[in-house]
Amino acid sequence: MNAPRPPLMPLDEALERLLAAVQPLAPQVVPTLDADGRVLAQDVVSALQVPAFDNSAMDGYAVRSQDCGQAGAILRVTQRIAAGHSGGPLGEGEATRIFTGAPMPPGADAVVMQEDTEALDGPPAQVRVRTDVPAGQWVRRSGEDVQRGQTVLRAGQRLGPAELGLAASLGLAQLQVGARPRVALFSTGDELVMPGDVPPEQLRPGAIYNSNRFFLRALLQRMGCEVSDLGIVPDRREATVAALQQAAQAHDLILTSGGVSVGEEDHVKPAVQQLGELMLWQIAMKPGKPLAYGHVRRADGAAHFVGLPGNPVSSFVTFCLLVRPMLRRLQGAAVEPMQAQPMRADFDWPRPDKRREFLRVRRNAQGGLDLFPNQSSGVLTSMVWADGVIDVASRQTIARGDTVAYLPLSQWLS
Numbered sequence: 001m002n003a004p005r006p007p008l009m010p011l012d013e014a015l016e017r018l019l020a021a022v023q024p025l026a027p028q029v030v031p032t033l034d035a036d037g038r039v040l041a042q043d044v045v046s047a048l049q050v051p052a053f054d055n056s057a058m059d060g061y062a063v064r065s066q067d068c069g070q071a072g073a074i075l076r077v078t079q080r081i082a083a084g085h086s087g088g089p090l091g092e093g094e095a096t097r098i099f100t101g102a103p104m105p106p107g108a109d110a111v112v113m114q115e116d117t118e119a120l121d122g123p124p125a126q127v128r129v130r131t132d133v134p135a136g137q138w139v140r141r142s143g144e145d146v147q148r149g150q151t152v153l154r155a156g157q158r159l160g161p162a163e164l165g166l167a168a169s170l171g172l173a174q175l176q177v178g179a180r181p182r183v184a185l186f187s188t189g190d191e192l193v194m195p196g197d198v199p200p201e202q203l204r205p206g207a208i209y210n211s212n213r214f215f216l217r218a219l220l221q222r223m224g225c226e227v228s229d230l231g232i233v234p235d236r237r238e239a240t241v242a243a244l245q246q247a248a249q250a251h252d253l254i255l256t257s258g259g260v261s262v263g264e265e266d267h268v269k270p271a272v273q274q275l276g277e278l279m280l281w282q283i284a285m286k287p288g289k290p291l292a293y294g295h296v297r298r299a300d301g302a303a304h305f306v307g308l309p310g311n312p313v314s315s316f317v318t319f320c321l322l323v324r325p326m327l328r329r330l331q332g333a334a335v336e337p338m339q340a341q342p343m344r345a346d347f348d349w350p351r352p353d354k355r356r357e358f359l360r361v362r363r364n365a366q367g368g369l370d371l372f373p374n375q376s377s378g379v380l381t382s383m384v385w386a387d388g389v390i391d392v393a394s395r396q397t398i399a400r401g402d403t404v405a406y407l408p409l410s411q412w413l414s
């Protein structure tokens with residue numbers, strides 16, 4: 001008789017447990033120029049006003065608005081201020097030739113753009129203002145972007161091009177960011193062959209190419225991890241123990257795929273148990289289900305260990321939903337909630353699973369979602385075809401026209 005199956009663990013509980021087990025790594029200081037994709041470990045508070053001074057938003061003339069009450073006012077042009085230079089005060093009836101980004105002269109309260117003026121033959125140089133001029137027109141006020149003392153970026157925020165530009169506009173050449181998690185990646189499975197080692201026509205019966213290694217490494221690198229690819233670990237206990245011990249020294253996480261199904265004879269599980277601690281979870285999700293979590297001890301602590309399922313789609317989705325948040329926490333990032341959006345299903349799903357399911361779908365030209373016909377957890381073409389997955393609750397059926405929760409794959413790819 002079969003032994004009773006252990007109850008499945010809800011996905012949210014698995015995620016909570018993983019996050020609770022992880023502490024952010026010690027931060028480091030990096031040049032702002034090199035900080036794209038890193039997670040900020042400090043609040044950024046501005047030491048200055050941006051812009052630092054009132055300046056012109058246009059090429060034209062700085063004026064006193066009350067001197068231009070009516071369209072057609074004629075003003076004397078007494079000075080010229082280009083960006084990077086400053087001028088003297090502006091008197092009654094005077095205009096200053098001014099260019100974009102140049103400081104406003106004292107006394108001026110507005111800019112007339114060049115296109116609304118007419119230069120008159122001099123001397124003296126004069127300009128006719130063809131429009132009336134509201135006070136403040138085309139003036140960029142000091143501090144309108146950022147006030148001194150303002151917190152513009154927060155610890156835990158991920159830095160992208162715009163954030164780097166903003167930090168630089170405050171004069172910051174360096175930023176404190178979370179360390180890059182160091183991840184050791186291995187694959188297990190006697191059936192695995194590395195692409196390049198054996199051509200397809202010479203693959204021995206039962207052999208398959210190691211595909212997990214390729215997408216896992218890419219997913220890790222896109223997150224900003226430093227990946228040590230340890231390849232396929234030989235199917236021997238001593239070799240596995242040695243590889244794990246070595247990996248634990250210089251890495252924050254050891255990530256493997258394959259060999260975590262219930263009852264499977266596998267060398268990784270006993271090796272991790274020997275060197276630390278291992279828990280095997282059955283998670284109520286599909287694709288995915290088996291997941292191993294634990295740690296491998298070293299002299300000054302331990303490296304985290306996660307064993308992903310071997311089926312490629314299971315491995316991919318489990319990585320995105322569980323390992324990615326864990327790595328973000330190691331980087332010191334704020335938790336990224338799943339970005340779900342309501343979308344219309346243009347298909348039926350009459351035979352649901354007991355487990356919460358993530359079905360591969362794609363947006364169609366009619367504004368709805370199409371379903372990939374083969375939802376098997378080994379079918380990597382589904383991940384290439386899909387631009388998202390839908391989050392389907394346990395035992396939930398879907399009828400054409402129903403609203404479903406669509407999760408774009410893009411949220412996991414940067």
Ligand code: AMP
Nearest residue numbers: 187189210211212258259260309310311
């Ligand atoms: P396992 O979790 O080891 O029982 O593996 C489940 C399925 O995933 C099996 O069909 C394996 O051949 C396959 N698999 C395991 N590891 C990989 C890998 N690195 N690349 C591609 N398929 C794999």
Ligand code: MG
Nearest residue numbers: 189258259310
């Ligand atoms: Mg296996």
